[in-house]
Amino acid sequence: MNLAEEAEPLPHVRDQVRQTLDGHASASVVDDAVLVASELVGNAVRHTVTGPDCISVEVYRDVAVVSVHDADADADSVRPRKDVSYDDLGGRGLRIVDELTADWFARTTAIGKVVVAVVQLDGREAM
Template sequence: MHRWSMRYTSVRGSVPDVRAEVTQTLHSWCCGSQTVSDAVLITNELAANAVCHGHVRGRFFEVTVTREAGELVIEVSDAHPEPPRLNETDDDTDEGGRGLRIVEMLSTKWGSREGPGGIGKTVWARLPMTAEGHATL
């Protein structure tokens, strides 16, 4: 099992740092390029949601990625207790609101639970891997 976790300041500028650090971590775990790409996209969407919708002044958000039993588990915890909701828009001109749809499309399963210590929430997604590290979707 491999596990990586980091706390970030809840500002938009943290999201590129999340992407870079998750990419570097997954490459160090010898994950395949498609797995890295999918995992980074999922992490990006969940981190962006934590900053945009889960921000609580003075609180951090935390990203955890775990590789075990042939899958990646991506978790993003923030201090806001409201669970995520899929945007029901069909408007192709809307620039936002597709993040959880992307997570749903790339993962085999996703959801949310109460955050660590009963504070806020943790949104998680599972991404299966083949022996070569590639996603099996």
């Protein structure tokens, strides 16, 4: 999904993730995946100059892979802050991503960086 021209990408991202995972996971797993995607896109909105350019959601047998790309090549800056408590108003996003995913990472690409999160699907059909 192209996000480069979206002034407010989060509602579209949430809808896209829900539609993509419909029937592949329970409602709670879909909610977790929506939260993960929202955190990754929100971080790109807040912490990069140009914001996110695209998001993809790939569904495999037992996982969904959420990838958010932006034009900022500093992949090393994408890591959870250890000094943030859950009571703080900001800085918790990547700690939440860390808790809700089987794995996640950031890497530099030819034109920026991508943050990839792997969400474990529970194998049950959505109700």
